[in-house]
Amino acid sequence: MAGKRKRGKIKLFWKQFVGMLGLILLVFSIFSSFLLYSVFRMYVEEEKSRMSEKISMFQYSVRSALNGLPEEYEAIDYAVAQIGESLVNSLGSQNDIVRIYQKKGEMIYENRTSKQISHAYDELRGENACMWQTVKSQGNYYLQSLSLMENKKGNYYVEIDHDITYIYQKREELYSQYRLILLIATLLAGVLSFLFSANFTRPIRQLSRGARRFAAGDYKSRVAVRGNDEVTVLMEDFNHMADRLEKNMHRLRENVRQQEEFTASFAHELKTPLTSIVGYADMLRTMQLSAEEVFLCGDYIFRQGTRLEHLSYKMLELAGMGEKKIRMHPLSVKALVEKTMPAMQMGLKEKQLCCEVQLEEGTIYADEDLFFSLFCNLLDNSRKACEEFGNIYVKGIIRDDLYILVIEDDGRGIPKEELERIKEAFYMVDKSRARKEGGAGLGMALCDKIVSIHNACWKIESQLGEWTAVTIEFPLYQGQREKTGEGQDET
Amino acid sequence: MIKILVAEDDEAISNLICMNLAKAGYAVKAALDGQEAADMLEKEAFDLCLFDIMLPHIGGYELLEYAKSLQIPVIFLTAKGETMDKVKGLRLGADDYMVKPFQIIELLARVESVLRRYHRTVQKLRVLDMEIDVLARTVTKNGEPVVLTYKEFDLLLLFVQNPNRALYRETIYERVWDDIYMEESRTVDLHVQRLKKKLGLERHIETIYKVGYRFVEK
Numbered sequence: 001m002a003g004k005r006k007r008g009k010i011k012l013f014w015k016q017f018v019g020m021l022g023l024i025l026l027v028f029s030i031f032s033s034f035l036l037y038s039v040f041r042m043y044v045e046e047e048k049s050r051m052s053e054k055i056s057m058f059q060y061s062v063r064s065a066l067n068g069l070p071e072e073y074e075a076i077d078y079a080v081a082q083i084g085e086s087l088v089n090s091l092g093s094q095n096d097i098v099r100i101y102q103k104k105g106e107m108i109y110e111n112r113t114s115k116q117i118s119h120a121y122d123e124l125r126g127e128n129a130c131m132w133q134t135v136k137s138q139g140n141y142y143l144q145s146l147s148l149m150e151n152k153k154g155n156y157y158v159e160i161d162h163d164i165t166y167i168y169q170k171r172e173e174l175y176s177q178y179r180l181i182l183l184i185a186t187l188l189a190g191v192l193s194f195l196f197s198a199n200f201t202r203p204i205r206q207l208s209r210g211a212r213r214f215a216a217g218d219y220k221s222r223v224a225v226r227g228n229d230e231v232t233v234l235m236e237d238f239n240h241m242a243d244r245l246e247k248n249m250h251r252l253r254e255n256v257r258q259q260e261e262f263t264a265s266f267a268h269e270l271k272t273p274l275t276s277i278v279g280y281a282d283m284l285r286t287m288q289l290s291a292e293e294v295f296l297c298g299d300y301i302f303r304q305g306t307r308l309e310h311l312s313y314k315m316l317e318l319a320g321m322g323e324k325k326i327r328m329h330p331l332s333v334k335a336l337v338e339k340t341m342p343a344m345q346m347g348l349k350e351k352q353l354c355c356e357v358q359l360e361e362g363t364i365y366a367d368e369d370l371f372f373s374l375f376c377n378l379l380d381n382s383r384k385a386c387e388e389f390g391n392i393y394v395k396g397i398i399r400d401d402l403y404i405l406v407i408e409d410d411g412r413g414i415p416k417e418e419l420e421r422i423k424e425a426f427y428m429v430d431k432s433r434a435r436k437e438g439g440a441g442l443g444m445a446l447c448d449k450i451v452s453i454h455n456a457c458w459k460i461e462s463q464l465g466e467w468t469a470v471t472i473e474f475p476l477y478q479g480q481r482e483k484t485g486e487g488q489d490e491t
Numbered sequence: 492m493i494k495i496l497v498a499e500d501d502e503a504i505s506n507l508i509c510m511n512l513a514k515a516g517y518a519v520k521a522a523l524d525g526q527e528a529a530d531m532l533e534k535e536a537f538d539l540c541l542f543d544i545m546l547p548h549i550g551g552y553e554l555l556e557y558a559k560s561l562q563i564p565v566i567f568l569t570a571k572g573e574t575m576d577k578v579k580g581l582r583l584g585a586d587d588y589m590v591k592p593f594q595i596i597e598l599l600a601r602v603e604s605v606l607r608r609y610h611r612t613v614q615k616l617r618v619l620d621m622e623i624d625v626l627a628r629t630v631t632k633n634g635e636p637v638v639l640t641y642k643e644f645d646l647l648l649l650f651v652q653n654p655n656r657a658l659y660r661e662t663i664y665e666r667v668w669d670d671i672y673m674e675e676s677r678t679v680d681l682h683v684q685r686l687k688k689k690l691g692l693e694r695h696i697e698t699i700y701k702v703g704y705r706f707v708e709k
Binding site: 268273280285293296 | 501503504506507508510511514545570591592593594595655656657658
């Protein structure tokens with residue numbers, strides 16, 4: 001997989017690199033070729049126009065010379081050849097090849113012997129018609145012109161071959177220079193596009209490295225964001241994604257940790273009474289014990305069994321909360337508390353506790369059973385915390401759109417460092433005492449769940465040895481609109 | 492007499508261990524939290540400590556260090572069954588590790604074996620007219636050596652170390668053969684019969700109907 005990813009990365013780099021280099025070279029070659037071609041054309045055209053002048057002179061001279069001849073003059077061909085020769089000399093065309101043909105294609109004059117080329121004479125029509133052609137002959141290039149000289153004595157053709165090899169040589173020179181320049185340009189463009197491509201793909205490579213680091217488990221790693229183009233946005237998005245992922249992962253890990261802790265604590269809570277039960281039962285069956293010892297064993301088995309039973313009830317309550325159908329109704333807090341109090345009176349009387357209840361009239365949206373369970377648990381905690389003749393205060397006040405229920409006692413309090421963990425399942429501030437009083441360490445975890453079901457929040461404050469106050473803030477019930485809103489939340 | 496300190500915060504378990512160790516002939520002191528255990532270690536000399544890991548005030552690991560400095564062997568008792576916890580406990584120098592729930596007979600066996608390792612216990616047991624050398628694995632009856640097989644010796648040791656205790660067939664099988672007991676297996680009975688015959692213990696190893704055997708010294 002890593003290889004595939006790597007190949008992908010390289011591909012983009014080479015694509016970028018080769019594409020850019022190709023483009024630069026293509027534009028450069030088109031431009032230079034065009035330049036070279038037009039320079040070449042310019043030279044040729046220059047030669048052509050110079051030759052055109054000569055041809056016009058030729059035509060003019062021949063025509064005027066022939067006109068001056070008598071009509072019955074027989075040796076016209078010869079005369080034309082003579083005129084031609086004199087013209088070659090006077091026009092300075094000694095370096096050119098000049099041939100004059102009769103209308104039948106028969107050559108009547110040639111200033112230099114050289115290889116002849118056949119011509120398509122028929123294509124030339126009309127006065128002063130001229131035909132151009134570039135001819136290569138014996139390693140030399142010639143600009144060849146064939147012009148018609150119309151005359152009442154008959155048509156003559158003049159061929160002038162002008163040597164333009166020097167233009168070709170010049171072009172060759174230019175070509176070799178061009179090749180050198182092209183080579184330099186290729187190198188330059190190569191370096192440039194390499195740098196550009198490297199620069200262009202760098203953020204992508206960084207991003208890829210970052211992603212790989214992240215995948216390898218370095219969840220703290222982020223990509224350094226630079227510039228402000230699309231890749232930057234991508235990098236920012238990546239970082240944002242990494243942030244969210246890290247947060248989620250942290251939350252999941254936290255969940256798993258809590259789950260593991262719960263399982264471990266549960267196992268501990270299960271194994272401890274089991275050890276006693278199994279041990280004492282084993283004693284009963286294997287040893288001959290005195291009546292007193294038998295009683296002791298039986299008592300331990302019974303008490304530890306009861307503890308297990310209590311634990312199983314609490315566990316069911318906690319587990320069942322997720323499945324139980326929760327019925328939320330607008331309920332008066334005062335009525336709820338008054339309904340709950342009689343059930344608690346027994347326990348309170350046992351310790352001769354004084355319970356003061358002061359509640360404002362207020363309606364919250366609640367499930368009656370769950371509220372009952374919450375209130376009982378908290379009140380029971382207060383009862384356990386109090387010495388004999390202690391005081392418990394239950395206060396309810398309305399502030400803004402909250403109903404605040406406070407349950408306070410002047411019992412033994414909770415050490416500051418324990419307050420944070422007190423809501424965790426199986427957490428007990430004083431294990432041995434909690435067990436003696438029949439606690440399984442699940443009460444607060446249960447309360448926490450109930451509080452969150454009611455969209456409420458709660459806090460526990462305490463002063464060790466002085467007091468403990470539990471404050472629950474319920475959202476106040478505010479008529480039909482709120483009801484439908486919350487109803488949707490809960491179902 | 493061998494003195495054992497038991498530090499366990501659960502009263503029921505603490506009592507269970509103390510009762511059984513006392514019945515096995517050890518002098519036992521119980522501490523219900525780490526602080527109490529540390530105080531006792533300071534005041535008295537012990538031959539062996541049994542510590543719970545999760546103790547109030549002072550944890551089992553800390554107590555272990557203290558006990559080690561006094562060169563007292565330590566067995567951990569805990570509900571934490573994870574391998575890492577075991578490794579941690581043993582690496583810190585614990586001599587053995589018991590995971591709750593445990594059987595009393597197993598606890599006694601481990602206590603015995605740790606004590607033997609530290610030579611805190613007698614090498615030779617004198618029971619009735621027999622002398623059993625635990626390390627040499629030899630038995631003499633009235634001064635005459637008796638040849639026992641490996642399993643027979645273990646069986647004898649189990650009986651002698653758990654007098655007056657009904658030993659269930661499955662318990663015997665699991666302790667001596669270290670395997671899971673099959674309902675119809677006659678292995679235990681055969682070995683017990685042979686042991687009785689070899690050592691003339693017919694009167695002292697009682698058969699308990701449908702349960703197993705009990706060793707009585709009288």
